[in-house]
Amino acid sequence: MEIGNCRGVVLNLADYRESDRLVTLFTLEHGRISGIARGARRSVKRFGGALELFALLNLQVKFRNALSELLEADIVTIHSGIRSDLNRIAHAAYASDLIATFSPEGLANQRLFRLLTAYLAHLDAGLATVSDRRFFEINLLNIIGYRPELDQCSRCGSLLGEGAERAGRIFGGEVVCRRCGISCREISAETLELLSRSLKTGRFGLLSFSSATLDEAGALLDNAIESHLEKPLRSLAFLRELGDNQIASLPS
């Protein structure tokens, strides 16, 4: 059995037997892995309080095919700012859920790891906005190969136009031209442009959607994500309960 070091984010935690915990991690080097942390329930000292949701950790792991074993965990950052606010917790939980759902076990994806850690760092710094959530989603879909086409109709292939002329319709989780989506909801040039720029902008917090563009982007992205889910995400229901369009949680 191979013992190695890696860096990972805690996506999920569950108690196991009397004294252990099961941990789902998204690691830089090995993608998603599931591990058992022996003795983590019985003694907080064993892992030094590192096993918290959203924590970024340096880990020593004994790798196994089904269930790896966590040997050591050192905190890089616990993201305590996220934990101080329900709205930030809800956004971080949703992002973690999406990563857990869409990342295959054991397959490294450095871009996806960077996207998740950048989002958590941004949430930790004090803001949870719907603009950032949509920024995360379009980049996630892009990295995993599920991004809706933004420049041409996904049905007939015709270009959606340029500048102010660039417009389409939302057909499920896809963008189509006006002809192919004659009775469908419109998606404006501004929204398409913001989504395209989200893919080229390397940092959270630089782009801001208006409420109209958020509405359109939300309709497209929610459908695009849902079309690839086998079951609804509980974290999404929680996020919606808190209010889908709130821009809350200013720095305290």
Ligand SMILES: [Zn+2]
């Ligand atoms: Zn078309």
